[in-house]
Amino acid sequence: MNARLNWLRAGVLGANDGIVSTASLVVGVAGATANSTAILIAGVAGMFAGALSMAAGEYVSVSTQRDTEVAALSRERRELAEEPDEELDELTCMYQDRGLSPGLARKVAVELTARDALRAHAEVELRLDSGELTNPWVAALASFLAFTVGALIPLLFITLSPADWRVPATFVAVACATAATGAISARLGHAPAGRAAVRSVLGGAVAMAVTFGIGSLVGTTTGV
Numbered sequence: 001m002n003a004r005l006n007w008l009r010a011g012v013l014g015a016n017d018g019i020v021s022t023a024s025l026v027v028g029v030a031g032a033t034a035n036s037t038a039i040l041i042a043g044v045a046g047m048f049a050g051a052l053s054m055a056a057g058e059y060v061s062v063s064t065q066r067d068t069e070v071a072a073l074s075r076e077r078r079e080l081a082e083e084p085d086e087e088l089d090e091l092t093c094m095y096q097d098r099g100l101s102p103g104l105a106r107k108v109a110v111e112l113t114a115r116d117a118l119r120a121h122a123e124v125e126l127r128l129d130s131g132e133l134t135n136p137w138v139a140a141l142a143s144f145l146a147f148t149v150g151a152l153i154p155l156l157f158i159t160l161s162p163a164d165w166r167v168p169a170t171f172v173a174v175a176c177a178t179a180a181t182g183a184i185s186a187r188l189g190h191a192p193a194g195r196a197a198v199r200s201v202l203g204g205a206v207a208m209a210v211t212f213g214i215g216s217l218v219g220t221t222t223g224v
Helices: 002-032 036-082 084-097 102-126 136-160 166-188 193-222
Strands: none
Touching (some): 002 166
């Protein structure tokens, strides 16, 4: 359950990144030019660039984590093969530290070692499930999809709204979307949803306001 909640929280945050970064990009371009084609091209390019960047970063990060887990399991497997008695004593002590009596701790350690010694040590000593290591490809795909779904919200509003309303409509849509992602993320972490929603909305609004201002300045300066 904790692993699933972590993945879900990461997905929500990835979607929030997609919303804010893409909204900031398209609003900035809209501040510089009213050309809907240029805005759409910038938005689509930004969406895929951001999604791919997120996926690549997540793949590298989780691959490093997986390599560390594999190395730790390999070291534990070697120790079990070379020093089985010492490892059994170590497992017994760890169960005693968790509150079991010496006799019961020894019995549990012996039974779990007989069933699957590596898994027993991995769970207690390394806090790992040797049968379910992190998958970098799943992490990369999840990040890509989460970012893309989030990015579609400002992209659709900036593209489909009337020219005079495209920026205000995008601001409103992004405010609603970031409020939702902030609240959901807070709920998953058992934190106050209202405060998180306000932070998310303010962050997105500031990012869009700054890029819109820069876009308007550049557009005025260059005469785009």
